[in-house]
Amino acid sequence: MKNIFVFGADEFNLSLMRSLEAAREYCFHELYQYAEVKTGKELPVKALYEGALERLERYPGSVDAIVGYWDFPVSTMLPILCQSQGLPSPCFEAVLKCEHKYWSRLEQRRVVPEFIPDFCAVDPFKDDYQQQITLDYPFWLKPVKAASSHLGFMVRNDSELEMVIEEIRKKIHCFAAPFNYLLQFADLPDDIAAIDGYHCIAEGIISHGQQCTLEGYVFDGKLCVYGAVDSIREGKHSSSFSRYQYPSSIPQPTQDKMIAVTERFLTYIGFDNGPFNIEYYWEEESDQIWLLEINTRISKSHCPLFRNVDGMSHHQIMLALALGKQPVFPHRQGPYRYAAKFMWRVHSDAMVNRVPTEQEVQAVTRRVAGTEIQLHIREGMHLSELNYQDSYSYEIAEVFIGGDSEQELLQKYRDVQQVLPLELISLS
Incomplete structure (x- = not known):
C-alpha cells in the first residue's frame, strides 16, 4: 500500500x-x-x-x-x-x-509576449500609487497573490481607484503575510524580491x-x-x-x-x-x-x-x-456527454433564514438525476461572513450536474434552485 x-x-x-x-x-x-x-x-x-x-x-x-x-x-x-x-x-x-502574478507576467513577456496584456506593478501603500500605473482606464487591479478573485477589481476612473486602493489596504494582509513567509524558501531575483505579497498588479482588460x-x-x-x-x-x-x-x-x-x-x-x-x-x-x-x-x-x-x-x-x-508515475486517463467513457459546475451566487448581503437538511439535499439529488450539491452557508449567518469571495458576489452553493446537452444542464439547475428549501432575507 x-x-x-x-x-x-x-x-x-x-x-x-x-x-x-x-x-x-x-x-x-x-x-x-x-x-x-x-x-x-x-x-x-x-x-x-x-x-x-x-x-x-x-x-x-x-x-x-x-x-x-x-x-x-x-x-x-x-x-x-x-x-x-x-x-x-x-x-x-x-x-x-506561475503563482506570483507579477513574476508570472514578467516571465510570460519574455517568451509569449503576443498573448498577454499590458501590466505593471503597484505598491498600494505608497502615496503615489496613481503615478505608478502606466495603463489607461479601465484595467484590473489585484494582489500579486490571492485566490478566488479575492480583492480583484475592475477600475474605470480615479474615484474607483481611490476606493479600491482603500479596500486593498485594509484586506491585502490576509494573503500578503502568509505569502511573504513562503517566499523566503525561494531564491528570488532582485526585481522580484522587491515586489512582495503587499504589492498589486494592474493589467489591461482582456x-x-x-x-x-x-x-x-x-x-x-x-x-x-x-x-x-x-x-x-x-x-x-x-x-x-x-x-x-x-x-x-x-x-x-x-x-x-x-x-x-x-x-x-x-x-x-x-x-x-x-x-x-x-x-x-x-x-x-x-x-x-x-x-x-x-x-x-x-x-x-x-x-x-x-x-x-x-x-x-x-x-x-x-x-x-x-507517485512519480505516467498518468493514464480515459476519454469520453462517462455516463454523460456534458457536465457542469454551477456556482449559485447572490449579489447583495442577506441573512440565511433556512438551510436544507442533509436529507432534503439528498431528496433533491434523487429527484434531479445526475446532480450533487455542496452548500457553503449555515442558518443565521450573513453572506458577508463567507471567506474569500470575489469582489462582486457571494457564492452560497455549488451544484454539479451531468446531462446529454447544454439545455439539459441548464434545466436541471433551474429545477434544483426551485425545489431546494433554502431561504434568504435580504439586508439591503
Whole structure:
C-alpha cells in the first residue's frame, strides 16, 4: 500500500479519490483537514508548514506522496513539503513563476509576449500609487497573490481607484503575510524580491470573448493536455462565474494554439512533474487568444465534470504524478456527454433564514438525476461572513450536474434552485 498524505483533505474529494480503481493500492492520510487550512480568517502558513514537517517525520511508515487540490496556501506549499521528503514535484521557483502574478507576467513577456496584456506593478501603500500605473482606464487591479478573485477589481476612473486602493489596504494582509513567509524558501531575483505579497498588479482588460481552462500535466518533460473546460460568466459584462462546462465548445484548432503557447511557457520556466490548469480568453472575430493565469494544481471544481464525461475524476492524474508515475486517463467513457459546475451566487448581503437538511439535499439529488450539491452557508449567518469571495458576489452553493446537452444542464439547475428549501432575507 502507498501512503498518500492529503494536504487540506475534505470528505467530498476524499470520496472521489477513494472511488478510483487505483485507490485499492492507496492508504490516504489527512495531513490537514480543509477546515484547518482554508476556513479561518487568517492563513497560518508557518504553523501549517512546521506542523506538516513534524507529522511527516513522525509517521512510522513510508511517505510515498503528498497531494493537494486547493489553491493558496496548499498549491504554493506542496513543492516545499515534497522537496523535504525527496518526492516528485515541480521545483518551487517554477511554481512561483506561475503563482506570483507579477513574476508570472514578467516571465510570460519574455517568451509569449503576443498573448498577454499590458501590466505593471503597484505598491498600494505608497502615496503615489496613481503615478505608478502606466495603463489607461479601465484595467484590473489585484494582489500579486490571492485566490478566488479575492480583492480583484475592475477600475474605470480615479474615484474607483481611490476606493479600491482603500479596500486593498485594509484586506491585502490576509494573503500578503502568509505569502511573504513562503517566499523566503525561494531564491528570488532582485526585481522580484522587491515586489512582495503587499504589492498589486494592474493589467489591461482582456475579459472579452470566451474563456476556457486547459487541464494538463507535465511528466518527465512531456506536456499533455487532457481536457478543456469553458468558464461561463453570469452576464456579458459580469466578472463572476456562473458555471464551468465540459467539454469546451472552443474549436480544436484554437485549443491547439492554446496548448502550443502553454508548452512554450512551461518549458521555458522549467515546470515538470506536476499538474496544472491554465486559463485563456478567445476572441472569435479576431481569433486572438489571451493567457489569463496558470494554477499549479488540478482544479477540484472540474473533478466531477471529468468523472461524468470521461468516466474518472482527474484526481487520478494528480495521484499518479505525485507517485512519480505516467498518468493514464480515459476519454469520453462517462455516463454523460456534458457536465457542469454551477456556482449559485447572490449579489447583495442577506441573512440565511433556512438551510436544507442533509436529507432534503439528498431528496433533491434523487429527484434531479445526475446532480450533487455542496452548500457553503449555515442558518443565521450573513453572506458577508463567507471567506474569500470575489469582489462582486457571494457564492452560497455549488451544484454539479451531468446531462446529454447544454439545455439539459441548464434545466436541471433551474429545477434544483426551485425545489431546494433554502431561504434568504435580504439586508439591503
